[in-house]
Amino acid sequence: MMDKFFSGKLLFVGLLFAGLALYPLVASSYGLDLVSKIMIYAILAMSLELLVGSTGLVCFGQAAFFGIGAYIAVMLSPESESGHLLWLLPAAILAAAVYALFVGALSLRTKGVYFIMVTLAFAQMAYYVVHDTKLGGGTDGIYLYFKPTLGSILDLNHPQVLYFFTWVFLVWTFIFLAILLGSHFGRVLAGIRINEQRMRASGFSTYPYKLAAFVTSGGIAGLAGFLFAVKDGFVNPEMMSWHLSGALLIMIILGGLGHLRGAIIGAFAFVFLQEFFKSSDIFGAFAKHWQLGLGFTIIACVAVLPKGLVGLPEVLRKRLYGGRPSSDAQIVLK
Amino acid sequence: MAETLLRGSDITQRWGGLVAVNAVSIELERGSVHAVIGTNGAGKSTLINILSGEFPPTEGKIELLGQEATHWSQAKRARQGLGRSYQRNTIFPDFTVFENCRLAAQAQVQRPWVWWNNAQKCKHSVTAANHALELAGLMSVKERFAGLLSHGQKRQLEIAMCLAIQPKVLLLDEPLAGMGAEETDRMLELLASLKRDHAILLVEHDMDAVFRIADRITVMVNGSVIASDTPDQIRVNADVQTAYLGGH
Ligand SMILES: Nc1ncnc2c1ncn2[C@@H]1O[C@H](COP(=O)(O)OP(=O)(O)O)[C@@H](O)[C@H]1O
Ligand SMILES: [Mg+2]
Numbered sequence: 001m002m003d004k005f006f007s008g009k010l011l012f013v014g015l016l017f018a019g020l021a022l023y024p025l026v027a028s029s030y031g032l033d034l035v036s037k038i039m040i041y042a043i044l045a046m047s048l049e050l051l052v053g054s055t056g057l058v059c060f061g062q063a064a065f066f067g068i069g070a071y072i073a074v075m076l077s078p079e080s081e082s083g084h085l086l087w088l089l090p091a092a093i094l095a096a097a098v099y100a101l102f103v104g105a106l107s108l109r110t111k112g113v114y115f116i117m118v119t120l121a122f123a124q125m126a127y128y129v130v131h132d133t134k135l136g137g138g139t140d141g142i143y144l145y146f147k148p149t150l151g152s153i154l155d156l157n158h159p160q161v162l163y164f165f166t167w168v169f170l171v172w173t174f175i176f177l178a179i180l181l182g183s184h185f186g187r188v189l190a191g192i193r194i195n196e197q198r199m200r201a202s203g204f205s206t207y208p209y210k211l212a213a214f215v216t217s218g219g220i221a222g223l224a225g226f227l228f229a230v231k232d233g234f235v236n237p238e239m240m241s242w243h244l245s246g247a248l249l250i251m252i253i254l255g256g257l258g259h260l261r262g263a264i265i266g267a268f269a270f271v272f273l274q275e276f277f278k279s280s281d282i283f284g285a286f287a288k289h290w291q292l293g294l295g296f297t298i299i300a301c302v303a304v305l306p307k308g309l310v311g312l313p314e315v316l317r318k319r320l321y322g323g324r325p326s327s328d329a330q331i332v333l334k
Numbered sequence: 335m336a337e338t339l340l341r342g343s344d345i346t347q348r349w350g351g352l353v354a355v356n357a358v359s360i361e362l363e364r365g366s367v368h369a370v371i372g373t374n375g376a377g378k379s380t381l382i383n384i385l386s387g388e389f390p391p392t393e394g395k396i397e398l399l400g401q402e403a404t405h406w407s408q409a410k411r412a413r414q415g416l417g418r419s420y421q422r423n424t425i426f427p428d429f430t431v432f433e434n435c436r437l438a439a440q441a442q443v444q445r446p447w448v449w450w451n452n453a454q455k456c457k458h459s460v461t462a463a464n465h466a467l468e469l470a471g472l473m474s475v476k477e478r479f480a481g482l483l484s485h486g487q488k489r490q491l492e493i494a495m496c497l498a499i500q501p502k503v504l505l506l507d508e509p510l511a512g513m514g515a516e517e518t519d520r521m522l523e524l525l526a527s528l529k530r531d532h533a534i535l536l537v538e539h540d541m542d543a544v545f546r547i548a549d550r551i552t553v554m555v556n557g558s559v560i561a562s563d564t565p566d567q568i569r570v571n572a573d574v575q576t577a578y579l580g581g582h
Pocket of ligand 2: 378379380421
């Protein structure tokens with residue numbers, strides 16, 4: 001039972017990645033750009049899933065690490081030529097991770113709703129620094145005129161190259177986190193999520209573990225930020241706004257908390273729904289109020305699928321075959 | 335002379351005006367079961383919380399394995415060999431019974447930076463978990479999700495998780511509560527077998543069980559110790575009779 005379930009999950013993810021790899025063969029330039037964007041959000045959502053779904057830390061400031069990665073990528077790029085990828089990418093990741101270390105060190109001393117508020121406050125701080133000072137070009141943001149290169153091997157100006165570049169990092173992030181979650185470290189995070197008190201009583205100092213998860217998450221968010229800056233060739237303060245942090249939380253809840261693939265599915269579902277409700281071809285003048293339609297749909301989804309979209313196959317199976325699923329399947333495998 | 339593994343001296347815990355634990359001193363020796371009895375609210379769980387490092391006492395000193403441990407964190411005390419169970423289950427319901435114990439055992443060999451190795455391949459924790467499950471008599475349900483166990487089995491798992499960290503001192507908070515007669519017998523057998531190598535503190539309401547297994551009994555009333563002696567002496571102690579046992 002477990003094996004079947006497990007390989008089913010792997011098969012799904014494998015097919016998804018394969019499908020994404022083949023998509024450029026049929027994609028329009030609009031589609032290619034959209035899916036590139038979604039893949040970046042999927043990386044970002046997985047970084048948040050590491051905190052929320054895997055460790056039980058509800059961070060409401062993930063956009064800050066994303067934004068810092070993006071801003072660092074642009075600000076460290078030379079103005080009149082391309083910067084080197086092998087230096088810009090690690091720099092963006094490192095900068096986001098360092099800010100995460102700072103935020104985590106302080107916020108992890110609080111719990112529950114206070115933790116949510118403190119992470120939000122730190123993200124707003126970062127937002128106002130780029131919004132209200134000349135440091136990052138103020139409200140206008142800054143342009144990245146020359147995309148980073150890797151000698152002459154990689155031309156990220158080419159949308160298809162950028163697409164595959166992003167795809168590689170999407171797959172890498174998934175595999176990295178999947179392995180991490182099965183390791184000693186990941187199991188401790190899972191234990192902390194369910195019962196931190198018991199983990200301490202067993203001999204785990206939980207604070208350093210949570211901090212390490214926070215820094216890892218921040219670094220991956222920084223990677224996503226870097227990719228976003230390179231894709232758009234532009235950064236602005238909105239990348240750090242709480243709207244994005246909130247949207248990311250919705251993505252992982254929509255996809256299914258506690259599942260890495262849920263973050264990917266959630267990112268796709270969220271952006272597709274957004275595009276759908278924004279489409280004036282379908283909704284005419286009402287498309288202005290896309291947030292309303294999106295909101296109701298998400299509420300309906302969560303009500304019908306309490307385990308998120310990853311729980312959809314099980315709900316369908318129940319509907320189709322009527323019978324109760326076997327007792328093992330009722331407990332969601334983490 | 336038996337070896338004292340855990341010593342609490344003059345431990346006091348105040349919450350505002352409430353004195354939950356009042357200048358209690360207690361010694362736990364290898365090879366003996368030290369029972370602490372008392373009515374609800376007497377301060378037994380609070381005493382265990384302080385000894386295990388859940389929070390620091392208002393006053394008092396704790397020595398673990400001959401070392402001053404008053405300022406050690408709970409995690410450090412656990413790593414040094416102090417295992418505790420809770421009055422309310424602290425098992426992980428959506429892990430398997432085995433994984434509950436394996437994860438606890440992992441605390442003894444923490445290698446969080448080896449992120450590429452799967453935890454299930456960790457030899458130490460797998461061996462320690464199997465051993466703990468065998469002791470607790472849970473081998474037959476090892477692959478079951480802990481949330482699906484019977485109440486008695488959950489209590490056994492709570493103890494097995496303590497054993498998985500291979501402790502020298504065990505602090506058990508009402509391990510028998512809600513257990514049937516058969517399960518109780520089994521648990522007492524387990525405690526009797528563990529006694530040889532461990533120092534055990536047992537908080538328990540089941541008086542028959544306490545008098546069957548304890549080598550020493552401490553009686554608490556309203557945070558204070560009113561008597562601490564061998565079971566035979568406690569049985570005939572007049573103060574205990576009036577305050578607690580009520581003609582038992
Ligand atoms: N965290 C706390 N804050 C304030 N009072 C507490 C706290 N924990 C326990 N108490 C009080 O301390 C007293 C002793 O509680 P406890 O140690 O749980 O008793 P027992 O385990 O002997 O039943 C009770 O009056 C209880 O209400
Ligand atoms: Mg109690």
